[in-house]
Amino acid sequence: MFVYLKKLFAMILTVLLVLLITFVTFEIIPGNPALSRLGVDAQESQYEALSAELGLDDPLGIRLSRWLKGLFTGDLGISMRYSVPVSELILDRLPVTISLAVMALALIILIGIPLGIVSAKYGERLPGVMITVISQIGMAIPSFWSGIILIYIFGILLRWVSPGGYVPWSEDAYGAFKSLILPAIAIALPSIASVIRYTRNSVMDQMKNDYVRLAMSKGMNLNSVLLRHVLKNALIPIITVLGMITANILGGSIVIEQVFTLPGVGRLLINAITTRDLPLVQGMVLYIAFIVVIINFFVDIIYTVIDPRIRLGQRD
């Protein structure tokens, strides 16, 4: 337990530091939220009124303390660009990002792990080499490009799905699935490739162990040795990678959301940065930090389930 408290404390300190750095960065870089919002057609007095309303004219110290006060009272503040609460904006985008993450993760696990095992089983023989080559290509293709290709084939040529037409699950579940499946594939592809590699390496490492030789000499066939004994031990590093991938997708697949015009958190973050919407950026930083903490926690729990020898909090 103590280990956990220590971890939590370190995490809070890190997040605070990140938030502070963001604050200072936004002080330094050129750009001004009032200007970004009003554009070139506003007159001086409109700009002045908005600056005053957003509190941009206050001295640095006052703004910093106001922001810190909000932070400690759990108030993420009001977006400068949209004039709505930051928490509302982020919550509004979550369903899209979570759906994408779940779908992509399902694809990654269902395709990546089996292929990795098959690839390890065949080693340097043809099927193994083929899988390795394909996964190399998968890793090399940037996801925005595979996204565009997918849109072109399934959206424009075949018209099976409609790019840029996100439908919420509550309105039409089939429509939602249709609008999310391509981006989920595009996100999953490179990750599938890396999961294949991790699985392959991890399984092959385990194969060198004595318990494998023992099981084989007992007369078990290779397939059941792989599935019953090897896989369980090989899973630990794979879970670590999956955790990292999940955190990445939940933090917002900026490029894919842009290509598919999906209203997820990634696009929100880009919007927030380009319009110098500091409260929104801070809110997003907190959100991403939160995601990372939660996922690390779950990964730890999964470790203990897979291998009871590992006790909670023992890692590191």
Next chain:
Amino acid sequence: MRRIGLMLMLFIVAVTTLLSQRIVVAVMQDPDFLDPHRAAASGTYEMMFNVFEGLLKPDPNGTVIPAIAESYSISEDGMVYTFNLRSGVKFHDGSEVTVDDVLYSLNRLKGSNGERGLSPDFEKFVSKIEAADDKTVRVKLSTLNTDFLEKFIVAIIPESNENHEKNPVGTGPFRFVEYRPGQRLVIEKFEEYWNPELPKVEEVEFRIIPDNQAAIMSFLAGEVQILPRLDAIQAMALGDRYNLLTAEQNMVQLMAMNHAVSPFDDIRVRRAINHAVDKEEIIEIVAGGYGTKLGSNMSPIMSAYYREGLEDYYEPSVEKAKALLSEAGYPDGFDTKITVPSNYQFHIDTAQVIAEQLKRVGIRAEIELVEWSVWLDRVYTAREYEMTIIGLTGKLSAYEILRRYVSDYPRNFYNYSDSEYDRIISLAIEKTAVEEKASMFKRAQEILTEDAAAVYIMDPNFIVALAPNLHGYTVYPLYVQDMSTLYYR
């Protein structure tokens, strides 16, 4: 059998689009404010034009026509505007527009009881707003401004509405349904619009797609029905399966030279650059020929005020440019920087062509791409730049277009200063005779050209792509998308 199935499918698709009567328009950016009196960005007006109306409204010819007012008159001396309200005009909440709503709206702009007004122009030029009777409103000016009529296109909104930002209510052909930041703004047909023939479709969604490529993909997939503001290259890529409309859009694309920075403080250098830039080549390469050459800060679409013949004032000539440069003390040219906002591919392409053209006369221009926020801050506001390329959207009022060059105008990012120019602009809006006013605005354009205040490049044509079965698109010399006249066939 398969063919029949396919045809049936196509039929179903056609029928469902016909029945849905819904249009999705791709737009680049979020609105700044939904409250029409606080909104300043062109991108907001483009959408909310369909929701709000003023006493007057713009018409496709670039003039104003009566809207909530049925008729209007201007006193001989130009100081008093009288509007007679149309009867039976309703707000989207069902209440009728009363003279009090008009007074409330105009006073909100002007400011009253010590509160600041929301419109700097109403604050500056209007002295008194009063109701003559329950159908007549009189607006008295404090300072003569004969270009003020166009200001009355500003929205009339109900006094009873408590939150104009969250719940915008107007009198336009469409009523506001919802706005989701970074996603969409939806409007629907207003059944009680005072013109019973409009609008023709049931619902319009403005979908916010900042990425051009993604917008084109959505259009090709049939997800979006209108793509406004394509450039020529993108339009060509779409092919001829779609309705493409082109028109001048009353925009001035220009390359500004910072007059406060050496060597651009020297008129000979500015003239040399004007001679070095070949506008026709830019129009050909960057706009695929879809652009109208300009010579000063006015598009020909402003026909009443446009000074013809300035576009060839500086003919493209390497010799003349070099001679002027030598005269100014730069026989071997100089190094400079063109700062361009990175979100406008059109301006980036223009910068690349210009950089090549400048190279021919020995000027080595480096292109610096900056984020839009940075451009607004550093170039537009702080004026820390050497040269920059930008397009300024048109206004109905020549005064509003030209006052950007007045010495003390806060957004005169050119750092242009000419006392004769300042005098002419302030005199022009005191002229009640239209011809006299027009001739002064024309003189102002000449001054800008003679002074080589900037390099005026072109009015890039507006190319809009429409779904094949969508008709009735109206082109305005303003940054608006009029959805009321569109229909499916």
